Amino acid sequence: MATIELRRVEKRFGDVHAVKSLDLSVADGEFVVLLGPSGCGKTTTLRMIAGLETTTAGEIYIDGRNVTHLRGRDRDIAFVFQLYALYPHLTVWENIAFPLKAQHEARSVIEQRVREVVRLLGIGHLLHLRPKALSGGDQQRVALARALVRRPAAFLMDEPLGALDADFRETMRAEIKKLHLAQHATTVYVTHDQIEAMAMGDRIVVMSNAEVQQIGTPHAVYSDPANLFVARFIGSPGMNLLPGTYVDGQLHLPGDNRYPIPPAWRSALAPFREVVLGFRPEAVRIDPHGALQATVYADDLHGAYAMLHLALGEEETIVHARVSRETSYSIGTPVRFDVDAQLVRFFDPVSERAIAREARHG
Template identity: 50%
Template sequence: MAEIVLKDVQKFFGSVQVIRDMNLTIADREFVVLLGPSGCGKTTTLRAIAGLEDITSGEIRIDGRPVQDLEASNRDIAFVFQLYALYPHLTVYENIAFPLRAAGEKRANVDRQVRDVARSLDMTHFLDKRPSALSGGDMQRVAIGRALVRRPKAILMDEPIGALDAKLREDMRTELKRLHIENKATSVYVTHDQVEAMSLADRIVVMSEGILQQVGTPMDVYRNPANLFVAQFIGSPVMNIAKATLAAEGGQASVRLGDAKSAFRITPEMESRLSKVAGPLSSLSLGIRPEGVIVAHEDRDGFVPLEAHLIEPLGAYDIVDLKVGDEMLRARTSSGFVRKPGDVVFARLDETQTHFFDTKSGRSLGIRAEV
């Protein structure tokens, strides 16, 4: 396996820059997910590592060796595409064996390696079938098996399960994670689906408009977003974001969202830190995930009365939209906790889960109450 290093990588298509100053190190045997919306440059980055796209400037190293000037065939990597790209006239066995036969491997070695991969992917029972007889999930397993069979230094995957239905995607996520652990392969995976990223990755690389926004473990990216883009891209439902101003309610430090009349209480220490960092606070945004909005049926100290606007039942829990002035604050509650739209409940913000951002730059101010 191998470490992959991107240093000052730039990529232009004509006058359009699709990768900007990319600096990233992917450790040996690490599973890294490139995550971002369509057009953010994640697939181009993956193809640049593979050698399917030439970079405009910068350096790409695989296992310590510069490869930006090498052909894809000389980089010792495997690529799994979203579309299966299987040979329809060949059996599953022959599709998996194809890279080994092309490399001139002996027949006995080919047979042993194909059957080893087939066992690990639980597809020994359809080795004699052709792709047309398989389901979408099975065809993608064959494509992954073809990539794994020659034990490459790295495996690159471009939304390999994006075309599958929800149940198959869930099954394949589990399968991909298991294969990564068993094969100890350096893996780079591209997706726009943050659920896939959170469940698969050792580290997530969040991208937008060709720029690396944040790199971290799934929980670090979820709990400590570096900016507004990451905060609103990671999580389902996404983080609540609202313009905020400091206020004083009866001498108590508080923060008001939008044009709401009432304000949520914060500690004096929080107010003091915000004032020092944000100055006049004319461009302050507050962010909090739905689980950080604490909801009660009865009035309590520090709670604000709010009207339920919309209830989204999701089985084990509900997502409830609470009207706060001209803003909607989404809260996660137990199933059936709020009976119907129009009910009045009482809410407060968990300060340990409350984030503050500079609205103009989008950056996190890094101010949050201690857990």
């Protein structure tokens, strides 16, 4: 396998920035996910690594070698597309073997490598079939096998599960992750699906508006979002974000609520008057003696748990609270709640950046 390094890489189409200056290092054997909404620059970044797009500025290194101006075929990478790109007139065996035949490998080598990847992916019973006879999941397995058979330095995957239904996506997520662990393969994976990113990535690169918003482990981007975009984008639903005014150790919130600032955060918040309070739904504790008050706006059962949607005041600022599935309230019921002080985060509403993220350790 190999390392991948992007140094101040940019891509412009005319006056439009598709990717702004980007620095990223992918370690040997690491699984890195580029995550963001459509048009954020994640696929363009992947295509620049693959050599399918030229860079406007910056340099790309694979295993320490500058490949910025090399063609894709000279970079020793394998690319897995969303729509499989299988040859319809070839059998599964012929599709998998095709890259090796194109490299003029010996037949014995081709036979051995095809057998290895077929066994790994459990598709031996499909070898005589053509792509049109396969399910979406099996077509994706064949596309993965064709990439694996080359034994490339790195794998690049562009929304490979996007065309599958929900059941197949869940199965294939597990298979790709298992495959990654078995092969210790350096992988860069593009998706707009945060569930995929959280489940599969060693690290996540969150992108928006052509630039990186945050790079971190799934736990870090979920628990410690770097800004309001990441706080909203990561999580289903996203982080609760309440605008407030900081006065004398309390945050004045919608609905005439007062939230006492945890002591560890007071010095960090002292320079601010307007602050955004952020917390995940699981941080909410329904408590008849809680400091905050609201009314039940909606009550959804999600199977293993229920989600209460609480309205604060006449502005109807909504707070999402994850509660036990046995918990049920009628619409309009007044409730009181607290927020776990260890799980709160604060943001500057002007810069939209997280405030003093390290303060919670104080």
